[in-house]
Each structure stands twice: as structure tokens, then as C-alpha cells.
Amino acid sequence: xETCMSIVVGILFAIGTYLILSKTLLRIILGTSIIGHGVNxxxxxxxxxxxxxxxILGLQGITFTDPLPQALVLTAIVINFATTALFLVxxxxxxxxxxxxxxxxxxxxxxx
Amino acid sequence: MKGLNDVILRTATKVVVVIILAFSIHLxxxxxxxxxxxxxxxxxxxxxxxxLFLVSDIEKVRNNIAVDFKNVTALGVLISVFTGVxxxxxxxxFLNQVFGSVNLPIFGETGMATGVLFDVGVALAVIGxxxxxxxxxxxxR
Amino acid sequence: MxxxxxxxxxxxxxxxxxxxxxxxxxxxxxxLSLLATVLIGIVSVLLLEQIxxxxxxxxxxxxWEAPFGITLVADxxxxxxxxxxxxxxxxxxxxxxxxxxxxxxxxxxxxxxxFLIAGVNGAFLTGDIFNMFVCFEVMLVASYVLISLGGxxxxxxxxxxxxxxxxxxxxxxxxxxxxxxSMTGTLNMADLSVRVAEAGxxxxxxxxxxxxxxxxxxxAGLFLFFWLPGSYSVPPTAIAAIFAALLTKxxxxxxxxxxxxxxxxxxxxxxxFIGILAAASMVLGAMGAVAYWDIKRIITYTVxxxxxxxxxxxxxxxxxxxxxxxxxxxxxxxxxALIFLIGGTVIHLTGTGKLREMSGLIRMYPKLGxxxxxxxLSVSGIPPLSGFIGKIFITEGTFQSGYYWxxxxxxxxxxxxxxxxxxxxxxxxxxxxNLTEDMQKGTTRGLLLPMxxxxxxxxxxxxxxxxxxxxxDFAVEGLMNPNLYIDAVLGxxxx
Numbered sequence: 001x002e003t004c005m006s007i008v009v010g011i012l013f014a015i016g017t018y019l020i021l022s023k024t025l026l027r028i029i030l031g032t033s034i035i036g037h038g039v040n041x042x043x044x045x046x047x048x049x050x051x052x053x054x055x056i057l058g059l060q061g062i063t064f065t066d067p068l069p070q071a072l073v074l075t076a077i078v079i080n081f082a083t084t085a086l087f088l089v090x091x092x093x094x095x096x097x098x099x100x101x102x103x104x105x106x107x108x109x110x111x112x
Numbered sequence: 113m114k115g116l117n118d119v120i121l122r123t124a125t126k127v128v129v130v131i132i133l134a135f136s137i138h139l140x141x142x143x144x145x146x147x148x149x150x151x152x153x154x155x156x157x158x159x160x161x162x163x164l165f166l167v168s169d170i171e172k173v174r175n176n177i178a179v180d181f182k183n184v185t186a187l188g189v190l191i192s193v194f195t196g197v198x199x200x201x202x203x204x205x206f207l208n209q210v211f212g213s214v215n216l217p218i219f220g221e222t223g224m225a226t227g228v229l230f231d232v233g234v235a236l237a238v239i240g241x242x243x244x245x246x247x248x249x250x251x252x253r
Numbered sequence: 254m255x256x257x258x259x260x261x262x263x264x265x266x267x268x269x270x271x272x273x274x275x276x277x278x279x280x281x282x283x284x285l286s287l288l289a290t291v292l293i294g295i296v297s298v299l300l301l302e303q304i305x306x307x308x309x310x311x312x313x314x315x316x317w318e319a320p321f322g323i324t325l326v327a328d329x330x331x332x333x334x335x336x337x338x339x340x341x342x343x344x345x346x347x348x349x350x351x352x353x354x355x356x357x358x359x360x361x362x363x364x365x366x367x368f369l370i371a372g373v374n375g376a377f378l379t380g381d382i383f384n385m386f387v388c389f390e391v392m393l394v395a396s397y398v399l400i401s402l403g404g405x406x407x408x409x410x411x412x413x414x415x416x417x418x419x420x421x422x423x424x425x426x427x428x429x430x431x432x433x434x435s436m437t438g439t440l441n442m443a444d445l446s447v448r449v450a451e452a453g454x455x456x457x458x459x460x461x462x463x464x465x466x467x468x469x470x471x472x473a474g475l476f477l478f479f480w481l482p483g484s485y486s487v488p489p490t491a492i493a494a495i496f497a498a499l500l501t502k503x504x505x506x507x508x509x510x511x512x513x514x515x516x517x518x519x520x521x522x523x524x525x526f527i528g529i530l531a532a533a534s535m536v537l538g539a540m541g542a543v544a545y546w547d548i549k550r551i552i553t554y555t556v557x558x559x560x561x562x563x564x565x566x567x568x569x570x571x572x573x574x575x576x577x578x579x580x581x582x583x584x585x586x587x588x589x590a591l592i593f594l595i596g597g598t599v600i601h602l603t604g605t606g607k608l609r610e611m612s613g614l615i616r617m618y619p620k621l622g623x624x625x626x627x628x629x630l631s632v633s634g635i636p637p638l639s640g641f642i643g644k645i646f647i648t649e650g651t652f653q654s655g656y657y658w659x660x661x662x663x664x665x666x667x668x669x670x671x672x673x674x675x676x677x678x679x680x681x682x683x684x685x686x687n688l689t690e691d692m693q694k695g696t697t698r699g700l701l702l703p704m705x706x707x708x709x710x711x712x713x714x715x716x717x718x719x720x721x722x723x724x725x726d727f728a729v730e731g732l733m734n735p736n737l738y739i740d741a742v743l744g745x746x747x748x
Binding site: 074078082085086088089092 | 151242245
């Protein structure tokens with residue numbers, strides 16, 4: 001299962017990287033978001049995909065899964081949510097003000 | 113969204129919004145021992161409000177919910193931080209939680225945790241922040 | 254257990270959120286944000302005294318003990334940096350009062366500054382590597398907002414790139430954390446140190462450490478500084494000064510903390526690599542500073558040189574070299590804020606950043622001119638100013654460890670930096686005054702005080718090195734001897 005998940009993580013990273021290398025700002029945001037999912041999956045996989053019950057007091061007699069990767073992923077998702085939302089708002093503003101979302105045209109010029 | 117022929121959406125929304133809101137409260141309350149909690153409860157709440165945005169105008173909804181969502185965010189974070197500070201006053205570490213059970217009139221013996229207060233803050237912060245973002249994108253067109 | 258440690262993190266958060274609620278009262282914003290920085294300063298002074306007398310202080314959040322819960326660790330280095338952060342922020346906020354403009358003030362400028370400070374302080378004080386990621390993100394999200402605040406065309410253009418680069422490095426940070434967790438099964442830095450020492454730092458572990466190095470280099474501007482000149486030259490002066498003083502320093506702190514506490518077993522690979530990167534960033538930064546004729550560009554490239562210098566001392570991994578790094582890190586935070594504020598003031602006064610278009614400002618603004626002179630000497634490490642003591646220790650340290658090339662590059666680039674800042678001084682402040690009374694674009698009213706505080710501080714740090722000597726030695730001792738840190742964190746049982 002871990003091997004399979006590793007391959008999926010690799011595919012997600014590849015797709016995300018491809019999207020980030022494109023010119024349109026919206027595709028780049030989608031790319032970062034997909035890489036973010038890849039990272040979350042990687043954290044879960046690295047913690048070990050064990051089967052077992054939730055680690056709560058009072059549930060005796062069964063194996064427990066490691067709760068830490070899940071807590072990490074939850075935090076990472078929240079942070080990813082916030083940064084992606086901010087990036088979306090900002091790129092929307094960029095599009096409105098500069099009239100383009102093509103990174104080729106967003107290159108720096110000396111005088112502006 | 114005005115002017116679209118969205119009778120089905122309008123009719124369904126009247127029912128669905130209530131269900132989503134009820135479910136968000138359920139998610140929030142079940143948070144201590146089961147899947148759920150402030151973050152997810154808050155997001156479900158936002159989903160209901162966004163559905164209202166889609167059906168009627170953003171302006172109309174905002175006139176009816178006369179709250180500034182930035183203040184909601186600030187209030188939520190303050191509540192969360194101050195539940196942490198509460199532990200400090202008693203000489204315990206920051207973010208110390210207390211769990212106890214109280215005998216309530218109707219519910220009987222009920223478990224109460226100060227963690228709930230923290231979660232209230234989280235839920236308010238999530239609701240406020242998400243709606244602020246959605247409104248700031250949706251408002252200028 | 255010491256609840257004081259959390260205060261530098263939650264004071265700015267609480268203040269910032271209160272400011273969001275009372276958004277229309279700008280005077281309240283100014284007063285409360287200054288009050289918050291003063292309070293952080295007081296708390297960090299108290300902590301410094303406690304650490305000096307009682308050793309490293311820790312706080313287990315929620316009462317969860319060390320390897321399981323989130324631990325905050327206040328050691329000497331971290332608290333010194335928190336103190337300097339508070340002072341620098343105080344000055345930059347003072348500068349912002351009369352320069353930032355009502356529009357930005359109404360759009361939560363002070364709140365986001367305070368959130369940035371909360372993130373910076375959290376990253377300094379945390380003892381848990383995932384928590385460090387979270388604090389980095391708090392700091393970065395605030396910086397995304399600050400860099401785009403105002404929404405001018407050039408700001409929007411640069412902020413998109415800045416956000417993208419930082420998001421990618423954050424993802425790589427998470428990847429590195431995931432690998433580390435799968436190998437060690439812990440995220441507490443003291444516990445990590447113990448487990449890495451037990452298992453030995455093999456090739457795989459070194460590879461992960463280099464991934465961490467890559468992430469932090471991107472944030473600190475160590476060699477991977479291609480994003481830095483663009484991003485740091487677009488926001489308003491006060492914001493750029495805060496960025497230059499604090500953001501790269503957090504990355505440097507993370508490198509120093511991680512490679513002195515956890516990955517210190519293989520200095521022949523990791524520390525040499527840091528040394529090579531430091532040498533490269535010193536050379537490239539100095540070349541950039543020499544080549545440009547634009548005041549903002551020159552001073553942003555001196556930031557890169559400073560980063561290289563601090564880590565050159567650390568790469569030597571000797572007692573003297575690290576002592577130099579700590580001195581230079583403190584000096585660099587103060588003086589980079591100062592030089593950014595002065596550079597921004599010059600642009601504000603003349604309306605241009607081009608060196609060739611201005612001349613003779615010292616006749617009209619003598620105080621500004623001499624403060625820049627002092628700052629310029631301090632940046633390039635002329636005695637008796639604060640840069641000197643750090644530079645001499647760093648050079649001594651690199652020579653001691655046999656990295657003669659590193660020390661030599663450091664000295665040569667110091668000369669290049671001296672040339673480039675003197676180039677600014679000669680062109681901007683000397684010569685005929687071509688700026689007439691009615692041509693000037695603004696006044697220095699209200700701007701001089703914060704710069705004067707920072708100038709005095711750099712002089713005081715140079716002349717009064719003896720005064721902070723004890724604290725710095727304490728910090729260096731903690732860095733050279735990881736067991737002190739580990740004992741303080743993991744030895745805490747019961748109570």
C-alpha cells in the first residue's frame with residue numbers, strides 16, 4: 001500500500017510541477033494546490049498506513065493508528081487553504097489591475 | 113446570479129440551508145470524541161452561507177446578516193487565545209484544558225470541556241475568514 | 254514550566270486582533286502596536302535574566318510533556334533575537350507613523366505587522382519542528398499581505414512571484430518533515446537530536462538534512478536569493494526594513510538551530526556545504542551591490558552579503574566562529590533595518606533611487622547624511638561599530654577551522670560592500686547640491702527619531718560589546734553543546 005501511495009504522490013508532484021511551469025497564473029495556483037495534496041498524502045504515507053482504531057481512551061483491545069501524521073495533515077490543509085485563498089484573491093487583483101495573468105508579461109521592467 | 117432561471121435552486125435552498133446549518137452544528141458539537149470540530153463545523157456553516165450568496169444577492173444576504181465578518185474572525189481568534197490564557201492564570205501551562213462533568217437539568221450527566229470554548233473560537237475564526245475572502249472576491253465585478 | 258515564553262507570541266496576536274475590531278481609530282492602532290512591541294521587549298529582558306540565572310526555560314503547551322506535546326524552548330540565542338526583533342519593530346513602526354500613509358493604515362497595516370512579529374517570535378521560540386513550520390507560515394502569510402498592501406502595479410507583480418516561491422519552499426519543508434518523521438518517529442527537536450545521535454547520521458539522514466538546508470536557504474536568501482532583490486525593493490520603506498531585518502534572519506536562525514542541534518554529526522559534508530553556499534552568496538551579493546547604481550538594489554544586495562557572512566561563521570563550526578555569527582546576526586538585524594530606513598528616506602526626499610540623479614543631500618539633511626555614514630561603516634565592519642566584533646570573530650573562526658578561503662572571501666567582500674555603500678554616500682550626500690528648496694519631495698519630519706535610535710544602538714553594540722558579552726557566550730555555549738538543550742527539554746519530568 002505504501003508503494004502504491006508513493007507512486008501516487010509522485011504523479012501528483014509531476015502534475016503540480018507541470019502546472020507550475022505553465023504561464024497562466026490560475027494554472028500555477030492549481031499546480032500549487034495539487035502539490036499541496038501530494039505533500040499531505042506523503043505525510044500520511046510516511047507515518048505508515050496502518051489499520052487500527054482511533055487513539056482514544058476507553059477503546060481497549062484494538063491496535064491504534066499513529067495520530068500525529070493526521071494532526072500534521074490537518075494543520076497543513078488549513079495552512080494550505082489559507083495561502084491558496086490569499087493567492088487566489090491576489091492573482092485576481094493582479095488580473096484586474098494589470099489586465100493580464102500571463103507571467104511572461106509580468107516580467108520586471110526597470111521603469112514603471 | 114439574478115435573472116437566471118434557477119427555480120429549482122431557489123426552492124431547494126430553502127430546505128437545504130437549514131439542513132446544512134443543523135449538520136454544521138452537529139459536526140461542531142460532536143468534535144470532542146468523534147470526527148468533527150470547530151474547523152469542519154465552521155466550514156459547513158460557510159457552505160450554507162455561500163449557498164445563500166448564490167441564490168440571492170450578496171448584498172441582500174449581508175443586509176440580513178448585519179455582522180462584519182472581519183470582526184467575527186478577530187473575535188474567534190481572541191476567544192481561542194484567551195481560553196489558552198485562562199490556564200495561565202491558574203498557574204498551569206498555556207492552553208491547559210480542563211474536563212469535567214456537570215449535571216444539567218435536561219441532559220443529565222454531561223461531559224463538559226474547556227476545549228469547547230477553544231473550538232468556538234476556531235469555528236468563528238474559520239467562518240469569518242472564509243466569508244471575508246469569498247465576499248472580497250465576489251463583491252467587485 | 255514558564256508561562257512567560259508564550260507571551261512574545263500571543264501579545265502581538267491579541268493586539269492585532271483587537272486592532273481589527275477597532276479599525277477606525279488609527280491613533281489607537283499606533284499606540285497599541287507600539288505598546289505591544291514594548292511589552293515583548295520587557296518580557297524578553299525578563300526571560301534573559303531568568304535564563305542567565307536558571308538555565309534554559311521551557312514551556313509544555315497544555316501540560317503535554319516534552320516529546321509528545323508542543324514545547325516552547327527559550328534559550329539564550331532565541332530570546333536575544335526576540336529582544337532585537339522587538340527593538341527593530343518598534344523603530345520601524347515609529348517610522349511607519351509618518352510615512353506609510355492613511356490608506357495602508359486603514360487596511361490593517363499594524364495588525365499584519367504584529368502577526369508577522371508573532372510568527373517570527375514563534376519560529377525563534379519553538380522547540381518542535383512542525384510548529385516551526387506553522388510559525389513560518391504565520392509569518393509568511395502576514396508578509397504576503399504586507400508586500401501587496403496598497404496594490405500598486407509593481408507590488409502586485411512582484412508579490413505573485415514572492416508568494417509562489419515561498420509556497421513551493423513551504424511544501425518542500427513539509428516533505429522534509431515527512432521524511433524526518435518516517436526515519437525518527439518524532440518531531441520534537443531535542444528528541445530528534447537524541448534519536449539522530451543514537452541511530453547515527455547516515456547518508457539518508459544527511460540527504461534529508463540537505464533538503465532542510467535547501468528550504469531554509471530559500472527563505473534566508475542563502476545563495477538562492479534570486480527572488481530577494483525584486484521582492485524587497487517594492488514594498489514601502491517601513492515594510493521593506495522589517496522584511497530585511499527579520500525575514501531572512503528567521504531562515505538563518507532555523508539553519509543554525511537545526512545544524513547545531515540535530516544534524517551536527519557530519520560537519521565535513523553539511524557544514525562545508527553551508528560554507529560553500531555562504532561564500533557563493535557573499536561573492537554574488539557583493540557583485541550585485543557593486544554593479545548596481547540604484548540605492549534600493551544596492552542595499553538589498555548587502556542583505557545577501559550579510560546572510561552569507563553569518564553562515565560563514567557558523568560553517569566554521571568552531572567556538573569563535575559561532576560567537577562571531579551570533580554577534581553579527583544581532584548586528585545585522587539592527588543595521589539592515591537602519592540602512593533600509595535611510596535608503597527609503599533618501600528616495601522619499603528626492604523622488605528617485607538612481608545614484609547618478611542625486612547629489613549633495615548632506616547640506617540640507619546633515620543628520621541623515623551622518624547617520625548614513627555611520628550605518629555604512631557599520632555594515633562593512635569598521636571599528637568601533639557593531640559589525641566589527643562579529644566580523645573579526647567570524648574570520649578568526651574560519652581560519653581556525655582551516656577554511657582560509659572562506660575567511661578570505663569574507664574579507665574581500667567586506668571591502669566590496671564598503672565600496673558600494675561609500676558609492677551611495679559619495680553620490681547622494683557629497684557633491685554640489687542640485688536639489689533646491691522647492692524641488693524636494695518631502696520632509697524628514699518624524700522620520701529621524703527611529704533612525705537615530707537604531708544608529709545609537711549600532712554604536713552602543715560596538716562600544717558596549719562587553720555588556721552583551723556574557724549573554725552571547727551563554728548562547729554560544731548552548732549552540733556548541735546540544736546536551737544543554739536536550740537536558741532542559743527532555744529532563745523536565747514531573748513537577
